[in-house]
Amino acid sequence: MNKIADIYQQKPYSDTAQRMLLRKPQIFINNEWADSTGDDTLAVIDPSSGREITRIVEANSEDVNRAVAAARTAFDDGRWTGLPAIAREQMIHKLADLIEAHTDELAELEAIDNGKPIGMARAVDIPAAVNMFRYTAGWATKISGETIEPMSTPGGAFHSYVRREPAGVAGLIVPWNFPLIMVANKVAPALAAGCTLVLKPAEQTSLTALRFADLVAEAGFPPGVVNVITGNGHLAGDLLVKHPDVDKIGFTGSTEIGKLINRNATDTLKYVTLELGGKSPVIILPDVDVSEVSPGAAQAVFFNSGQICVAGSRLYAHRSIFDRVLEGIAETADFWAPRPSLDPEGHAGALVSKEQYERVRGYIEAGKKAGAAIAMGGDAPSADGYFVNPTVLVDVKPEMSVVREEIFGPVVVAQRFDDLDEVAKQANNSVYGLGASVWTKDLTAMHKLAAKIKAGTVWGNSHSLIDPALPFGGYKESGIGREQGRYGVESFTQLKSVIIKL
Ligand code: NAI
């Protein structure tokens, strides 16, 4: 037997968390907890220990139909859209307040379900979810249409205007990397726009979405406005995508499943918003202060163990500073060393699942086989949890899978460049186009690169700031549409022209 070092042993759960884990697996329909009509359940694993800690419902088609019917009725009878917009805004604020009041509990659930450090969940995940609800709540009272005159009729002969109406019933399918933030990013704009919804969290991380459902009922939302079902994507998720009573799909996840969802939503011609994968470049120009920038480049890829769609997983450093940047990143190895999620000192946790652990290690091996060299990490501690050490690969070539494909782990490929045009080309040499960062004091170079890079977000001297007020989404195979800000709310609406002969 291998002796596992104490630092890799998960800590005990609080009584509050244990109570949540003892709950019977159920789904949330019409503000009530309901049994599945079937007996199928899925295991919930703590990635820090690899142990099963509870089970959740594996929703079947009857369960999905019941949830969609609840949302459909709640939309059609006007119990949500018929409220004054200010009442909807206030209810969303109430929900934000309740989430904030449960920060510690939700942060612990996130940590034991996803594997991320509890300190990070408390400082980043839960506050970001609260912010998303607070920012978006205000849009409920600010959505508006416009008055446009026809151009083909005599002046004054017609009165015409454009109404902006809610899209209807939204099916929201979210991933496991930031479970509650993803819930907030989808649910908040849907509610502000006046939609009702069925939410399906990722099968790996459903706990905070289930606890969130309690808070929805407590906030006083009318029954059926928010419904939560758990289960596998290819079953429950797929049924939502194809359901004739669902009008809009909001999805975040892999590019592969995003493409499949887009195809599967075609028969019912739903509105679809897709936030997909990325392989985001981090470009460091020669004029920077290397000691300041290197920790930023490390954070760009090692934050959340690289399980973030905008992970800065392709590093391009100017030839004159390349070695020093790598030294600076190597100095952060201890800071980003993985620990069990309930270790209060941890900055990085376990990867979400055995599947992801094997996938990430498989990429590292594939990189080595193809000729890449390990400049840092590359290994995994001996432990029960799914820990992978932060890793830097060098001597890589553009055709290697580690350079082309999304790894979704703490792995960065580092390359040298000589001039701006060359690095812009390299940065754009990807099927993805989600994020990018440029690090320099040269503002002209910054703006030139910002315009050249094909990505939904370009950061300057920072990476990963995703703000509720700013549109977020991808170029190319990183997605369709934009979330957040006005655009995100409008993606849950549709337009109606009203043309009246006077
Ligand atoms: P996934 O794309 O399969 O899962 C995301 C969500 O989609 C989950 O809720 C899942 O249940 C649902 N889903 C899966 N198949 C579906 C279907 N046929 N119809 C409807 N819904 C479906 O991601 P997975 O398998 O967990 O991770 C694989 C890779 O995807 C990762 O290694 C990473 O590269 C990428 N990924 C990217 C994310 C991002 O934020 N861009 C988030 C999660 C994963």
Ligand code: MG
């Ligand atoms: Mg999958």
